[in-house]
Amino acid sequence: MKNLKPFFVESSFARSRPTSSNPFFLSSQRKFAASASVSQDEGRVIDYSYGLNLALAGKGVIVKDQAFLNLNSSQLQHKGATIAESLSGLPLLVRGHVPGGGPSEISKPHFTKLLKQVTNHISSISNIFVHDGAIGSSPKCDAKVRLISDSPSAMLSLSRMLWETPTRAVSHDSCPLTVYVATSISPGIGESIGLGSKENDGFIAADIERSSLILCGKAFSDSHATKEALAALSGPVIFARGGLPLSARLLVSGDSVVLLFAPKRTFKSCRDLLVPSDAGVILSSKGLAFLFQTGGSNLFTLPASVFLASSDSSGVIPSVSKLSPGQAAYHFLAGYQNGKFIPAYNKGIWSFDPLELAKAFLSKLKNDQISSYLFNVNGGENNVNGKDFAKVVQSTLSENIPPFRAKSNLVTPLLWGDLEEKYKSFLLSKFPDLPEEFSF
DSSP states (O other): OTTOOOEEEEOGGGGSOOOTTOHHHHHHHHHHHHHTTTOHHHHHHHHHHHHHHHHHHHTTOOOSSEEEESOOHHHHHHTTOOOOOOOOOOOEEEEOOOTTSOOOSSOHHHHHHHHHHHHHHHHTOSEEEEEEEEESSOGGGOEEEEEEESOHHHHHHHHTTSBOOOTTTTTTOSSOEEEEEETTSOGGGGGGGTOOSOOTTEEEEEETTTTEEEEEETGGGOHHHHHHHHHHHHHHHHHHTTOEEESOEEEEETTEEEEEEOOHHHHHHTGGGEEOSSSOEEEETTEEEESSOOSSOOEEOOOSEEEEEEBOTTSOSOSEEEEOHHHHHHHHHHOEETTEEOGGGOOSOOOSOHHHHHHHHHHHHHHTTOEEEEEETEETTEEOOHHHHHHHHHHHTTSOOOBOOOOOOSSSTTHHHHHHHHHHHHHHHHOTTOOTTOOO
16 A cells, blocks of 8 residues: 555564553663664654554553554465455444444443453464554545454455555544454453353454444454444544445446435345445545445545435335435435335444434535435336336436325325325434424
């Protein structure tokens, strides 16, 4: 990576805790200061490695022998990294949910105990690996991340998820995320926090309040759960910096970019036409960015339009219709899919209030005059999936689409009122302070 200079730290003082009361630490400090004058390059590396040791100690990790920072793929493979087999469905434990978003799955005492055990374990490993990166391809509203691992294989896998970030960006950031990876920790670690002994492949634990993530065992191989946890941890940071983290994807056609919200199965059926491969984009005043590495373009202009895909087999919701900004925010917040509601189309972990996101989404649509459409992907006989969906989206942009008006079903004329009432009942139960501008 062009901005990241890999190096390793090998220091005698790393074997002792870096405290001013430690005479060995002080003598090593003087030795390093004397060496710094020998060579400008040598002085720069020594000064920075010394700071890295202190930064790791601040996170509870004491470098035993060597700490390797920002090694590239070939260097990690030289250190023994291999491509790990992908896993899925490993336990994901989270504390710090938004109120109403479900009970915390790990208590504060349990997370504190687990973190202590994990940092002690990493501190006992001779070679540890550190990587600095970012979630979010736009530096204006990203979340800086530091990975600390006992394994080069885990670092090879995880570092590929993150975007490059300038040297020292993490150490200078006001609220960086920290990811601790303990692949060789005892498999029984889960029992100590009440998880049980059946999860031999490992587990993931996140604390949103501490901006910390722990991956035990082979958990780093579960990329879906890892990204879900990282998205939850980074959400409040990105939002505070003016970005809207959205569970959406982009359809790029020529110079036009369309922002799409849709059920997972719809995304799957037209995966080849959309970016990124994982649902996760950031909408800001600068345009559109991606949460995780895509291997391609990292920034796009503001979307020409927004498409909200709903799924209503009753036919009350028209096949396609144009929405006002208030209607778009309402349907975005509801995320209606055949009788179920998925607020803001996010089935994952909510680390901040979806209503605040919907309000910011409304402001963005109004301020940037972005057109919005509601599309029914399950409208009775008019089921649309895959490439047909993409074609309909593209054709809609060139047509004069009527405004949204729910259709009254001739067989069951009460369905229209029932559906509107169902929306209202759900949203007011979850978000009692719904703005008046939000409308069905």
